Amino acid sequence: MSQSRAYHHGDLRRALLDAAVEVMAESGPAALSLRDLARRAGVSHAAPAHHFGDKAGLLTALAAQGFELLAEALRDAGDDLVDTGVAYVGFAVRRRAHFEVMFRPDLYRADDPEVVAAQARAGELLRTGVARRTGRGPDVDALAAWSIVHGFATLWLSGALPPRVGPDPEAAARIVISRLFP
Amino acid sequence: MSQSRAYHHGDLRRALLDAAVEVMAESGPAALSLRDLARRAGVSHAAPAHHFGDKAGLLTALAAQGFELLAEALRDAGDDLVDTGVAYVGFAVRRRAHFEVMFRPDLYRADDPEVVAAQARAGELLRTGVARRTGRGPDVDALAAWSIVHGFATLWLSGALPPRVGPDPEAAARIVISRLFP
DNA sequence: AGTCTAACTTGCCATTGACAAGATAGCTCG
DNA sequence: CGAGCTATCTTGTCAATGGCAAGTTAGACT
Numbered sequence: 001m002s003q004s005r006a007y008h009h010g011d012l013r014r015a016l017l018d019a020a021v022e023v024m025a026e027s028g029p030a031a032l033s034l035r036d037l038a039r040r041a042g043v044s045h046a047a048p049a050h051h052f053g054d055k056a057g058l059l060t061a062l063a064a065q066g067f068e069l070l071a072e073a074l075r076d077a078g079d080d081l082v083d084t085g086v087a088y089v090g091f092a093v094r095r096r097a098h099f100e101v102m103f104r105p106d107l108y109r110a111d112d113p114e115v116v117a118a119q120a121r122a123g124e125l126l127r128t129g130v131a132r133r134t135g136r137g138p139d140v141d142a143l144a145a146w147s148i149v150h151g152f153a154t155l156w157l158s159g160a161l162p163p164r165v166g167p168d169p170e171a172a173a174r175i176v177i178s179r180l181f182p
Numbered sequence: 183m184s185q186s187r188a189y190h191h192g193d194l195r196r197a198l199l200d201a202a203v204e205v206m207a208e209s210g211p212a213a214l215s216l217r218d219l220a221r222r223a224g225v226s227h228a229a230p231a232h233h234f235g236d237k238a239g240l241l242t243a244l245a246a247q248g249f250e251l252l253a254e255a256l257r258d259a260g261d262d263l264v265d266t267g268v269a270y271v272g273f274a275v276r277r278r279a280h281f282e283v284m285f286r287p288d289l290y291r292a293d294d295p296e297v298v299a300a301q302a303r304a305g306e307l308l309r310t311g312v313a314r315r316t317g318r319g320p321d322v323d324a325l326a327a328w329s330i331v332h333g334f335a336t337l338w339l340s341g342a343l344p345p346r347v348g349p350d351p352e353a354a355a356r357i358v359i360s361r362l363f364p
Numbered sequence: 365a366g367t368c369t370a371a372c373t374t375g376c377c378a379t380t381g382a383c384a385a386g387a388t389a390g391c392t393c394g
Numbered sequence: 395c396g397a398g399c400t401a402t403c404t405t406g407t408c409a410a411t412g413g414c415a416a417g418t419t420a421g422a423c424t
Contacts (some may be wrong), residue, residue: 009403028288030212035380044404046383051402053383076281103340106210110341143347143354144361148326151333159292160286165325172325179326180362188408197395226373233371236413249371 013051017039018063024097032149034058037100043072059101060115066098067118074125082177084129089173092153100157103150148172148180195233197223200243206279211289216240241283241290241298248280249300254305264359266311267331271355274335282339285332329364331355 005147019040024030031069033057052058055075070091092099101107109115130142155161156169165172201222205214216237217227233303234240252273259269274281277279283289291297312324338351 007219012402028286030288034382045380046405047403049382103336103342104210105341106212107379139346140357140361143343144330144358147333147337147358148330148362149333150337151329151331151335152325153333154285154336155329155332159287160285161325164321175322176326176329179322215411216413225371227411228374229372231413 009041009043009047012035012041012043012047013061014049014052016058020058020062020142021097024100029097029100029104030060042061042112056108060112062098063102063108063110064112064114064118066095066102067115067122069095069098070102071118071125074122074129079129081129081145081181082174085145085177086170086174088149088152089156090170092157095168096157099153103154118179144180145177148177152176186316191323194225195222195243196231197232198230199247200239202240202244203279206282211241211279211282211286219252229358238290242294244280245284245290245292246294246296246300248277248284249297249304251280253300253304256304256311257312259305259311261311263311263327263363264356267327267359268352268356270308271338272352273336274339275351278339281335285336327359330359334358 016037019037020032023040026175032055034048037058038045038047041047048058052061060127070088073087073091077083094126126146127142130145152173153169198219201219202214205218205222214237216230219240220227223229230240234243252270255269255273256266259265268345273278308328312327334355335351338347
């Protein structure tokens with residue numbers, strides 16, 4: 001039932017977002033082309049523009065979706081601070097495409113209402129996760145926690161970490177985070 | 183003496199790299215165009231190809247230069263571990279263009295000999311900085327230290343940090359790093 | 365002076381993002 | 395039932411880009 005209708009793809013918007021994630025997951029954000037996405041979805045080269053306006057529009061939608069998924073992942077991680085940090089790293093690795101767009105605001109419209117809202121939700125979960133532990137200034141703890149998990153995730157994704165770290169990013173992350181919150 | 187010679191720019195290679203840094207510093211790596219760089223240098227649109235082969239070649243040279251500059255910055259930071267971390271963040275902020283390319287290996291040829299060598303030099307400095315402190319497994323300490331400074335720097339550059347953190351990234355970084363190595 | 369080579373140019377092509385104008389489908393409402 | 399309305403998609407076009415090929419020039423070295 002893929003090409004049943006010449007017009008009206010059915011769910012082009014979702015199909016384009018999914019294709020974008022697939023492309024970026026294997027070739028990085030730089031390899032993204034609206035025309036390629038259109039080809040993959042079997043529509044004309046100008047179809048994406050209708051749903052997203054332009055390339056930045058598509059990436060804006062993808063970033064918003066990403067922050068939603070991150071919030072969800074953090075919620076599912078439970079109450080433990082270390083578990084939350086591990087979940088952050090797990091999200092970055094598993095949803096690599098989303099993660100890479102989310103923290104590259106030059107690629108999309110970071111002031112988009114949907115993005116801002118989802119971003120706030122995820123940020124809140126991160127902060128409350130840390131607030132339960134604290135010790136020193138909770139601000140410092142939160143910032144340190146966010147920095148260490150974000151840094152680990154970013155370094156992992158960029159391939160900069162030495163092989164010695166091992167093949168399992170979440171296991172390694174757990175050890176590193178425990179170093180910050182013994 | 184800028185346009186004294188129609189041919190033989192004099193130092194086109196350096197001029198192109200400098201222009202690339204300038205463009206990326208204000209508009210991000212996505213806005214980089216070889217033809218624009220050529221225009222800024224006053225040469226034809228194909229001149230850059232002679233020096234760098236292609237766009238990835240130019241970014242490879244820029245990444246290698248970046249790792250050299252990072253090594254230099256870490257060396258200048260002295261022996262203290264926290265100072266080294268602050269210097270890392272300072273480098274990311276001050277040499278934003280270099281930093282952003284360095285950790286995006288999909289943009290350049292990460293297996294380039296010059297890059298690998300410079301990368302090794304900088305990594306060595308980072309590791310010895312941590313080794314002087316240690317306590318637990320030095321591997322874990324090093325990884326945690328790198329993660330926290332890299333994460334802070336990345337978050338700062340992406341504009342994701344709340345305004346409350348203040349205007350001075352290095353001051354804020356010092357507090358955060360001290361949280362890891364009290 | 366003659367030759368050789370590195371540095372640059374001109375010209376070209378496929379691809380891309382963006383825009384404009386048109387076509388179609390399916391819904392709504394009389 | 396059918397006439398119009400609107401969201402959805404298409405075709406056509408343009409300027410800009412990266413990359414390649416083939417020339418041209420400067421200047422170094424005999």
